[in-house]
Amino acid sequence: MKVIGINGSARKGWNTQSLVMKALDGAASMGAETELINLYSEPLKGCLECFACKRKGNKTGGICAIRDNMRPILEKAHEADAVIVGSPNFFGYPSAMTRAFIERFLYPLSSYMMKDGQHVRLLGDRVIPAGMIFTMNADPKSYEMMNYQATLGATTANLQYVLGxxxxxxxxxxxxxxxxxxxxxxxxxxxxRVYRHETQFPIDERKCFEMGRRLVAKAKELNQ
Ligand SMILES: Cc1cc2nc3c(=O)[nH]c(=O)nc-3n(C[C@H](O)[C@H](O)[C@H](O)COP(=O)(O)O)c2cc1C
Structure with missing residues (x-):
């Protein structure tokens, strides 16, 4: 089992990366090999709408055709048994680099082909369980008031739909x-905030650790 963690925050060692690393620790505790990727280590581009992945007879195999520095990250995500993505909430959305990654990971795997009224799954029977971790200033009440789940949750919903x-x-x-x-x-x-970091953040870390464990269990269960 191979599990990759994607840190969509520019800050290494801060909230998002810490939680992604805990989720990877959880996956490792289930025997998975893990790797952390920091998206802000180099500038990355989002989808360029070249549509190479949608052309008839294309040989992309569900991996974005653009050969740039996102490519090795996408190859690892594609091969992984589970993927954990962490992002700060930036104005109600995932960070720019997280979005670039999501666009280029999910779009080549998103099918415009229908069969018997259903989308053709480009992953076939394969499921890649995904964990989406968001960090933010908001408290649960303002999260609701700002309707953040509508926008942040859209990324989770797309991961669910495309990866299974x-x-x-x-x-x-x-x-x-x-x-x-x-x-x-x-x-x-x-x-x-300091008090919360000392009292609540360790709970968040434990929850993410458990998520990492669950994702490995799901990968095994759903891909038998
Ligand atoms: C550009 C920017 C926009 C942000 N927008 C929001 C926001 O709309 N709502 C919110 O709750 N937090 C917002 N934040 C706070 C971050 O989501 C929060 O500090 C997050 O935990 C940062 O992650 P990190 O510590 O891993 O870098 C924003 C921070 C920045 C820098």
């Missing part, structure tokens, strides 16, 4: 700055 299984975990009220007193940010209570 997906689940989502939200980490709320994350620690954004090391020193809130040095920032123009008095809408946040720095002490409260």
């Amino acid at each position: 299984y997906a689940e989502q975990y939200n980490s709320y009220m994350t620690l954004q700055f090391k020193d809130y007193s040095a920032m123009n940010a008095n809408m946040f209570d720095g002490d409260q």
Whole structure:
């Protein structure tokens, strides 16, 4: 079993990467080989709408045809038994690089072909269980008020539809700055954020660890 973790935050060692790594630890505890990929290590492009993956007789095999630095990441995602994607909530959406990855991973696997009233699955019977982790400033109440699930949840829904299984975990009220007193940010209570980071964030880590374990179990169960 191979599980890859995609960090869609530019900040290494912060909230998103930490949770993706915990999910990978969970997968590793189930015997999976794991790898973490930081999407912001180099500039990446989203889908260019070349439609090579949609042309009749194309030989893309469901992997984006563009040969650039996203390609090795997509090959690993395609080969993986499970994929864990982490992203900060940026204005209600996944980060730009997360979106670039999602576009180029999912679009070549999204079928415009119908058979017996159903989309033809380009993965055939294969399921790639996916975990989607979002980190954010919002608390659960403002998450609802801002209707973030409509936009963030769309990514999870697309992972579910194309890959066959997906689940989502939200980490709320994350620690954004090391020193809130040095920032123009008095809408946040720095002490409260530090306290939450010490008390709630370890729970988020444990939940993501469990998600990693579940995804490996799902990969085994759904691909027998
Ligand atoms: C450009 C930008 C936009 C953001 N927009 C939102 C937002 O709309 N809602 C929210 O709850 N948090 C928002 N945040 C906060 C981040 O989602 C949050 O700090 C996240 O945990 C950062 O992840 P990291 O610590 O892994 O870098 C935003 C942060 C940045 C930098």
